[in-house]
Amino acid sequence: MRVAVQREVFDVGYEIKRISNNKKIGAVASFIGQVRDVAMTLEHYPGMTEKALAAIVEEAKKRWQVIDCTVIHRYGELKPTDPIVLVVVASAHRADAFAACEFLMDYLKTRAPFWKKEETPEGERWVEAKASDDQAAERWRQA
């Protein structure tokens, strides 16, 4: 399991390759989130961020078969099309890999202490949390 919070861009090909070197793994699912429309600055809570991400990974491991998993989230200044977050989940079968990957993203969006400030044509503004993100995280309670 690997959790990283970093300024630097990540290499998706490398991250997937390094996770897949295990004969028990039959499925690797990945998700990349990237900046849309306008440049932004991502702030986070050093220390808590790593803890929160590790806790979310532990939660996913309780619910699905997760053989290996990588979560990388960037902070700092990012431009449109820059990658922000990478989640890679490896399992024996695809159902667990897909579900755990989606769960990790949904929980990360509501529990990991990151904040986006966008540079819009009208000036800087803090992105507001979306109710749809809360709902997306909430549905895993019943799952």
Add this chain to the structure above:
Amino acid sequence: MKLKVLYFASVREKVGKDAEELDVPAGVVTVAALRSHLRGCGGNYENAFAERALLRAAVNQDMVQPSARIKAGDEVAFFPPVTGG
């Protein structure tokens, strides 16, 4: 009672600093009570901790409810709902 208090994102900007050591009255034993205490500090704090402000809190780097207890030496953070991912 001494606490380390941290502010992030819009809360940090409104307060005008990212962290401070505070000595709060002994009666301030929950996150909600600390928020009220800070609101009462006037000026920037009144705005940052206004009743209408949608805030989240963490104690010792774990996200908590407003009813969560706090004790001397704790690290308490206030911030808006998170928007990562």
